[in-house]
Amino acid sequence: xxxxxxxxxxxxxxxxxxxxSLRVDAGDILGVVGPNGAxxxxxxxxxxxxxxxxxxxxxxxxxxxxxxxxxxxxxxxLAHVPEGRQVFGELTVAENLSLGATTLPAGKSRxxxxxxxxxxFPRLAERRGQLAGxxxxxxxxxxAIGRGLMMDPKLLLLDExxxxxxxxxxxxxxxxxxxxxRTFGLTVLIAEQRLSETLASCNKCxxxxxxxxxxxxxxxxxxxxxxxxxxxxxx
Amino acid sequence: xxxxxxxxxxxxxAIAMGCVYGxxxxxLSLVFGIMRVVNFAQGEFITAGMYFGVMLVLFxxxxxxxxxxxxxxxxxxxxxxxxxxxxxxxxxxLLSHVSGMKVIETTRDGGHxxxxxxxxxxxxxxxxxxxxxxGSRPQSITSDISSQAWALGTNDLMIFVNKGRVIVTIIVVxxxxxxxxxxxxxxxxxxxRGAADKPTAATYxxxxxxxxxxxxxxxxCGITALxxxxxxxFYPVGPFVGFEFIIVxxxxxxxxxxxxxxxxxxxxxxxxxxQQMASLIVPLQLQNVLVFLIFLTLLVLRPQGFFxxxxxxx
Numbered sequence: 169x170x171x172x173x174x175x176x177x178x179x180x181x182x183x184x185x186x187x188x189s190l191r192v193d194a195g196d197i198l199g200v201v202g203p204n205g206a207x208x209x210x211x212x213x214x215x216x217x218x219x220x221x222x223x224x225x226x227x228x229x230x231x232x233x234x235x236x237x238x239x240x241x242x243x244x245x246l247a248h249v250p251e252g253r254q255v256f257g258e259l260t261v262a263e264n265l266s267l268g269a270t271t272l273p274a275g276k277s278r279x280x281x282x283x284x285x286x287x288x289f290p291r292l293a294e295r296r297g298q299l300a301g302x303x304x305x306x307x308x309x310x311x312a313i314g315r316g317l318m319m320d321p322k323l324l325l326l327d328e329x330x331x332x333x334x335x336x337x338x339x340x341x342x343x344x345x346x347x348x349x350r351t352f353g354l355t356v357l358i359a360e361q362r363l364s365e366t367l368a369s370c371n372k373c374x375x376x377x378x379x380x381x382x383x384x385x386x387x388x389x390x391x392x393x394x395x396x397x398x399x400x401x402x403x
Numbered sequence: 404x405x406x407x408x409x410x411x412x413x414x415x416x417a418i419a420m421g422c423v424y425g426x427x428x429x430x431l432s433l434v435f436g437i438m439r440v441v442n443f444a445q446g447e448f449i450t451a452g453m454y455f456g457v458m459l460v461l462f463x464x465x466x467x468x469x470x471x472x473x474x475x476x477x478x479x480x481x482x483x484x485x486x487x488x489x490x491x492x493x494x495x496x497l498l499s500h501v502s503g504m505k506v507i508e509t510t511r512d513g514g515h516x517x518x519x520x521x522x523x524x525x526x527x528x529x530x531x532x533x534x535x536x537x538g539s540r541p542q543s544i545t546s547d548i549s550s551q552a553w554a555l556g557t558n559d560l561m562i563f564v565n566k567g568r569v570i571v572t573i574i575v576v577x578x579x580x581x582x583x584x585x586x587x588x589x590x591x592x593x594x595x596r597g598a599a600d601k602p603t604a605a606t607y608x609x610x611x612x613x614x615x616x617x618x619x620x621x622x623x624c625g626i627t628a629l630x631x632x633x634x635x636x637f638y639p640v641g642p643f644v645g646f647e648f649i650i651v652x653x654x655x656x657x658x659x660x661x662x663x664x665x666x667x668x669x670x671x672x673x674x675x676x677x678q679q680m681a682s683l684i685v686p687l688q689l690q691n692v693l694v695f696l697i698f699l700t701l702l703v704l705r706p707q708g709f710f711x712x713x714x715x716x717x
Binding site: 216217218219237238239240241242243247248249250254255256257258259263264266267268270271315316318319 | 504508590593594596597600601603604605606607608609610611612
């Protein structure tokens with residue numbers, strides 16, 4: 169579904185990721201794990217286009233999107249739920265979700281998507297009139313994920329969904345991500361530094377450290393290989 | 404009784420002028436609030452609208468036997484689409500290079516320095532183009548309606564209300580109301596608010612942020628010019644008239660709570676009323692001193708403005 173070939177990207181001339189190649193197949197829940205500053209956010213932003221790529225190629229469902237304007241990519245079914253949630257704080261929950269459906273094709277019903285999101289996160293249905301900026305972190309994360317789901321995506325990119333959330337809420341958020349992947353068959357890429365929940369939810373795993381991929385493959389193989397310990401503790 | 408009469412006689416045109424200021428502030432907040440650009444050329448868009456009105460009314464009057472106030476209304480309606488296109492064009496040619504997605508991610512100051520130079524440049528250029536084309540002699544749209552008044556009240560307490568100013572006030576308030584509803588109720592309005600709030604996140608849902616900023620700039624230009632045409636029916640236009648307004652208008656935008664469209668209207672209304680009423684207690688030359696004195700006092704008491712929220716922007 170998504171192939172990255174030798175991606176390099178960064179800020180102000182310095183590459184934050186170098187020669188990163190990865191593959192996401194339909195139905196995968198891929199966990200991209202690595203310590204803080206490893207380049208996870210840079211990788212996701214390079215895929216969704218908000219960061220210009222210095223080198224390499226991104227192919228999504230057979231379309232080369234390397235040079236495609238970032239605002240066109242959601243139309244192909246690529247949803248990015250950014251780090252720090254970035255909900256539209258001055259808009260209501262319902263407006264946030266409705267903006268998520270900006271690229272929804274004419275044949276698909278916005279109400280159906282809305283019902284799907286409200287079913288996944290019933291709390292959003294209760295709070296639909298509230299300004300998103302006044303909600304708790306966990307609720308804002310639900311809004312951000314819900315906003316991404318409104319476009320009926322083929323691939324959901326989640327950047328650090330656990331960031332700044334209480335453990336109980338993290339469990340709840342990850343339960344919905346697993347539900348999206350296993351029950352609804354959505355392809356998901358989660359970038360996380362939190363290991364336990366990520367490894368429990370994904371079926372494939374990529375380890376990233378200092379801007380480079382150090383291991384990738386089936387979850388069990390990665391866990392057994394010790395690559396994760398090496399990335400986090402440098403042993 | 405005479406005191407009350409003098410006060411009311413001053414208050415009614417002050418509110419009329421305040422509504423005009425409010426509409427101009429609201430238009431300014433479309434650029435300031437949505438694009439985060441401080442547009443110094445906005446004053447010249449007012450001037451441009453006023454000249455557009457004066458010239459179009461002169462032209463139309465040469466072959467149409469209508470009242471020149473009615474022609475001014477026609478000119479105001481025409482000014483909106485003309486200046487909308489002008490704004491979109493100007494944004495595409497100049498402002499899109501120093502604002503929007505291009506600078507939000509890559510520059511530390513959000514491109515404000517470049518925006519300042521560009522809009523100040525447009526402002527100076529337009530002022531001198533006006534001077535070359537129209538000369539320095541003030542001009543206005545004269546009509547019988549703008550010199551007629553309705554008498555309100557009884558013999559004990561009577562005030563006169565200028566007919567032209569009443570019509571202008573009703574129109575500008577209606578324009579602000581329609582624009583507010585457009586921003587609140589339509590999908591395009593919601594996309595513009597989203598692009599203003601979190602530009603990068605807006606691209607993640609498929610919003611072309613720069614295009615929506617262009618539309619905001621065009622709408623701001625269009626409203627400003629429309630109001631400018633109406634202002635020409637009671638205020639003489641010279642090449643530098645817009646510059647007189649711009650500082651006071653920014654005070655209105657800040658007072659309303661930066662970025663809030665309807666807040667900017669109330670801020671402008673407040674500033675306008677204070678300015679016009681000031682001449683009751685201070686000499687005319689000092690009326691802006693009183694405006695800023697009250698403006699600063701209000702900011703001390705309520706730093707976030709009338710409609711701003713004091714939560715930090717993340």
